[in-house]
Amino acid sequence: MTSETENPPRQGKVFPSGLAALNGITDGASVLVAGFGGCGIPVKLLRGLAEIGVGNLTLICQGAWPQESGKFGIADLVAGGQVKKIISPLPFLPDNGGPVKELWEAGKLELEIVPQGILAERLRAGGAGIGGVFLPTGVGTRFAEGKEVRQFDGQDHIFEAALKADFALLRAQAADTLGNMVYQGSGRNWNPIMAMAAAVTIAEVDQVRERGGLDPELIITQAIFIDRLVLAS
Amino acid sequence: MPGKPLDPTAMARRAAQELTPGAVVALGPGIPCRLPGELPPNGGVWFLAESGVVGFQGLGVDLNVVDGSGEPVALLPGGSFTGVVNIAGILRGGHTNLAILQPAQVSASGDFVHWTTNATGATGTTNATGTTSATDGLFAPGSAVDMAFGASRVVAVMPHQGPAGQPNIVSQCSLPVDGVGCVDIIITDAAVIRVGPTGLELVEIAPGWTADEIIAITDAPLTLATNVKDMTFEVPELIPPNKVYATAIEALKDVPEGAVVNVDGFAGPGGMAHYLMVGLRDVGVKGLQLISNTAGIARMSAFGAPNIIDHSILVENNQVAKATASYPVSPSASRPSAFEEAYNRGETELEVVPQGTLAERLRSGGAGVAAFYTPTGVGTLLAEGKETRTIDGKEYVLEMGMRADFCIIRGHKADTLGNVVYKGTSRNFNPVMATTARITVVEVDEIVEPGQLGPEEIVTPGLFVDRIVLRPPDFSAYL
Numbered sequence: 001m002t003s004e005t006e007n008p009p010r011q012g013k014v015f016p017s018g019l020a021a022l023n024g025i026t027d028g029a030s031v032l033v034a035g036f037g038g039c040g041i042p043v044k045l046l047r048g049l050a051e052i053g054v055g056n057l058t059l060i061c062q063g064a065w066p067q068e069s070g071k072f073g074i075a076d077l078v079a080g081g082q083v084k085k086i087i088s089p090l091p092f093l094p095d096n097g098g099p100v101k102e103l104w105e106a107g108k109l110e111l112e113i114v115p116q117g118i119l120a121e122r123l124r125a126g127g128a129g130i131g132g133v134f135l136p137t138g139v140g141t142r143f144a145e146g147k148e149v150r151q152f153d154g155q156d157h158i159f160e161a162a163l164k165a166d167f168a169l170l171r172a173q174a175a176d177t178l179g180n181m182v183y184q185g186s187g188r189n190w191n192p193i194m195a196m197a198a199a200v201t202i203a204e205v206d207q208v209r210e211r212g213g214l215d216p217e218l219i220i221t222q223a224i225f226i227d228r229l230v231l232a233s
Numbered sequence: 234m235p236g237k238p239l240d241p242t243a244m245a246r247r248a249a250q251e252l253t254p255g256a257v258v259a260l261g262p263g264i265p266c267r268l269p270g271e272l273p274p275n276g277g278v279w280f281l282a283e284s285g286v287v288g289f290q291g292l293g294v295d296l297n298v299v300d301g302s303g304e305p306v307a308l309l310p311g312g313s314f315t316g317v318v319n320i321a322g323i324l325r326g327g328h329t330n331l332a333i334l335q336p337a338q339v340s341a342s343g344d345f346v347h348w349t350t351n352a353t354g355a356t357g358t359t360n361a362t363g364t365t366s367a368t369d370g371l372f373a374p375g376s377a378v379d380m381a382f383g384a385s386r387v388v389a390v391m392p393h394q395g396p397a398g399q400p401n402i403v404s405q406c407s408l409p410v411d412g413v414g415c416v417d418i419i420i421t422d423a424a425v426i427r428v429g430p431t432g433l434e435l436v437e438i439a440p441g442w443t444a445d446e447i448i449a450i451t452d453a454p455l456t457l458a459t460n461v462k463d464m465t466f467e468v469p470e471l472i473p474p475n476k477v478y479a480t481a482i483e484a485l486k487d488v489p490e491g492a493v494v495n496v497d498g499f500a501g502p503g504g505m506a507h508y509l510m511v512g513l514r515d516v517g518v519k520g521l522q523l524i525s526n527t528a529g530i531a532r533m534s535a536f537g538a539p540n541i542i543d544h545s546i547l548v549e550n551n552q553v554a555k556a557t558a559s560y561p562v563s564p565s566a567s568r569p570s571a572f573e574e575a576y577n578r579g580e581t582e583l584e585v586v587p588q589g590t591l592a593e594r595l596r597s598g599g600a601g602v603a604a605f606y607t608p609t610g611v612g613t614l615l616a617e618g619k620e621t622r623t624i625d626g627k628e629y630v631l632e633m634g635m636r637a638d639f640c641i642i643r644g645h646k647a648d649t650l651g652n653v654v655y656k657g658t659s660r661n662f663n664p665v666m667a668t669t670a671r672i673t674v675v676e677v678d679e680i681v682e683p684g685q686l687g688p689e690e691i692v693t694p695g696l697f698v699d700r701i702v703l704r705p706p707d708f709s710a711y712l
């Protein structure tokens with residue numbers, strides 16, 4: 001769900017603000033949000049979503065548990081009523097449900113629980129043009145309910161469909177102006193795979209370097225996957 | 234009066250006794266995350282964190298390096314970073330020896346209900362009203378399901394009873410399960426229990442407890458092993474296995490007749506494991522089924538000097554029974570490759586696979602994906618006899634994951650733990666092929682100590698590599 005009604009000021013792929021970089025996002029959009037625990041979360045872009053006030057979002061992410069006090073996170077978007085659905089392996093922590101659990105219990109939020117490896121593989125399939133995959137994970141459990149089961153080499157496998165989204169919000173350590181990116185530590189997490197699986201990919205980065213400023217052997221995400229860049233605060 | 238429950242550190246130390254040198258070990262949240270801190274930081278096992286860390290020790294300080302509980306951990310020399318999708322592949326693709334989880338419940342048949350806990354090791358959580366909110370765990374499979382279904386062996390480390398005294402080891406789980414028949418052994422704060430084909434067997438007892446006391450707090454039927462032992466808490470000394478071999482022949486002498494062998498390389502001589510190829514020739518094993526981008530055209534393609542080593546040396550030595558390749562013929566019809574000539578004489582079989590499908594089939598094999606639907610080749614000869622399926626209005630063809638017995642790859646540098654970096658386009662098929670074989674052998678220009686390759690730089694984590702040989706600077710002796 002995108003609209004291309006505005007052309008905000010920018011230099012190449014580099015946008016001046018989170019708001020400008022989120023241009024075109026509309027109600028009902030599906031959005032991939034990278035991050036694991038406190039690592040690799042695009043906080044500025046999440047704040048931008050709150051500021052725009054876009055609603056009915058479907059978020060696909062590791063989880064939406066409350067961040068440390070003072071840090072903005074997905075849970076704040078949920079608390080603000082902007083989120084219709086979350087697809088995640090761990091939408092809230094069992095000992096810290098926060099707004100996600102509250103709104104889900106009140107019937108105001110849908111949750112689709114997907115084991116992490118299945119979600120990663122569905123996104124990879126979406127990004128790599130694969131229609132779907134047969135995986136051994138979750139056979140005989142609630143995660144296989146209603147899905148096609150087929151045997152390969154005598155073992156049951158479950159059909160999992162590819163997954164793509166309208167937008168991806170990423171967080172990287174550095175990008176060059178073309179959009180090639182490197183990450184730091186566990187900050188890599190979902191970023192490279194989500195970069196491939198969205199129609200519009202927006203990355204929030206600590207540094208923007210000139211072309212050639214990143215070692216070609218170290219680049220993890222190629223520029224062809226990145227549409228927009230914005231500097232983290 | 235029963236004994237005092239063990240503390241989580243003691244449980245973690247007992248769990249460490251399940252480790253073997255070089256093992257790949259996935260850790261779920263909670264008590265399992267204590268294991269790395271109890272072991273010497275020598276890279277004796279590969280700990281995996283679902284956040285994308287391979288190879289770490291105890292608690293660290295860098296907030297950018299976290300374990301599955303989100304706690305900072307310290308990367309070991311030779312540790313590296315990879316994304317969640319690669320971790321998923323390591324878990325699912327048969328690369329993980331052991332998963333250590335902290336379930337809320339385990340049943341008599343090894344089913345389990347998982348949920349995350351805080352690092353203090355308390356199972357169950359207490360909300361403001363003082364009741365346990367176990368059902369919250371149904372929303373927190375995280376990677377536990379991937380670990381349980383992917384690892385060769387699953388160890389449950391958990392308190393024997395819940396906070397309200399309810400049994401955690403039960404005849405049947407009272408909540409929807411996260412895995413069916415997955416758990417092999419249960420280590421609790423009172424005992425060690427084996428999950429056998431006929432039910433649970435008490436094999437070890439913690440200090441101060443009796444078998445009767447343990448049976449009394451276990452809901453599932455429990456039989457006594459013939460030789461019940463006392464639990465001990467000594468951690469094993471885990472020395473990393475030696476992976477460096479003196480010669481290519483030494484590294485390949487156990488390749489069996491008829492083996493499926495991945496041979497890396499693109500088209501030219503770059504990124505091709507020449508030393509391992511001559512080693513395979515000199516071992517002389519027959520009936521090989523090669524999986525490779527070409528079937529050996531570097532010699533025919535005017536790439537570089539004469540006497541180029543490629544697959545042809547194996548073909549000419551009558552060792553090749555089949556090739557699976559995307560580009561099996563010489564670009565010049567008047568100068569056929571050795572493989573083409575052998576094929577035309579009826580001596581070899583050939584399976585032609587488009588390059589992207591070949592790469593994807595290998596990636597699937599390595600990542601535990603049995604089969605996938607690709608749009609490539611629909612309606613062509615390449616799709617003949619294969620299932621097709623329309624998904625969201627687009628037609629796809631079903632292709633199978635592919636694995637090999639051996640893989641020979643060409644890296645630029647490796648450390649002694651087997652971590653590999655490549656150079657330029659010689660990366661080509663190497664990283665994906667390295668994930669697909671039972672035994673992966675790498676040839677490199679330089680072998681370095683762990684820690685000398687940057688953790689962000691490592692492309693193939695050492696857990697995929699079994700054997701390392703140093704490439705000779707000159708091949709005149711092998712022609």
